[in-house]
Amino acid sequence: KNEVEQSPQNLTAQEGEFITINCSYSVGISALHWLQQHPGGGIVSLFMLSSGKKKHGRLIATINIQEKHSSLHITASHPRDSAVYICAVSPQSNTGKLIFGQGTTLQVKP
Amino acid sequence: EAQVTQNPRYLITVTGKKLTVTCSQNMNHEYMSWYRQDPGLGLRQIYYSMNVEVTDKGDVPEGYKVSRKEKRNFPLILESPSPNQTSLYFCASSSPGLLSYNEQFFGPGTRLTVL
Numbered sequence: 001k002n003e004v005e006q007s008p009q010n011l012t013a014q015e016g017e018f019i020t021i022n023c024s025y026s027v028g029i030s031a032l033h034w035l036q037q038h039p040g041g042g043i044v045s046l047f048m049l050s051s052g053k054k055k056h057g058r059l060i061a062t063i064n065i066q067e068k069h070s071s072l073h074i075t076a077s078h079p080r081d082s083a084v085y086i087c088a089v090s091p092q093s094n095t096g097k098l099i100f101g102q103g104t105t106l107q108v109k110p
Numbered sequence: 111e112a113q114v115t116q117n118p119r120y121l122i123t124v125t126g127k128k129l130t131v132t133c134s135q136n137m138n139h140e141y142m143s144w145y146r147q148d149p150g151l152g153l154r155q156i157y158y159s160m161n162v163e164v165t166d167k168g169d170v171p172e173g174y175k176v177s178r179k180e181k182r183n184f185p186l187i188l189e190s191p192s193p194n195q196t197s198l199y200f201c202a203s204s205s206p207g208l209l210s211y212n213e214q215f216f217g218p219g220t221r222l223t224v225l
Contacts, residue, residue, distance in 0.1 A: 033213065043200060045213040086153065094159060095142040096204055097168070098214065099155040 005026050006087050006101035013108050019074040021104045023087030026068065033098065034061050034072050035086040041087070046072070077108045112137045116217035123191055124225050131186045131220050133201030138187050141204040142184040143168070144176065144215070146197040153200070160183055162179075191224040 004025045013019050023032070034046040047054050047061040049070075054061050058077075063070040074081055087101040114135045123129055135142065143158040145168075155168030159178040173195055175187040184203075188195060201217040 042218040043216040045215070048213045088153075096143065096158060096206075097155060098143075102152045
């Protein structure tokens, strides 16, 4: 079993829909990261959080440390949100290492 | 502009021909890392470095070497590339924060094909 599990693996939505991507992990962490990778593109960091909730534009990330679970929400989704979303955790050993989930491929149709 | 650069971006080579993929960051980050990304396997760490002259193996180090002689550079060396090293490679850098390392900045990726 992977230490970081994401669901769903693939997601298709209509423009304007509210989207949720989930991430569960089984190790102790110091932080959780949400990353975005566009087709053929590089990887950018969307959020790094260790508790509570963060918001940036239409994106919201939440984490529940007790339940070892995080969610990434996209409000009013748009075709330009189509990308792979990757959850990664920084283990408590704090060596800088990241453990990655498999990614969620999101397609938003106009 | 704060960035991580990688060169080359694309490379097709043949089995056994030594190659180096360069990585450079201009943010004075202590931590640098190499990852490979393969379909169905996601991102996996190859090697990382917590500072100059300090490197360590990640999850899939076989067939790779690294060096960290300067803070800004972290080259990935394939002494004798094989077809199973065909992959998309990312370099990343970060700095230590209060409780955890800060967000990682990723390079644009290097797509390597070994024939």
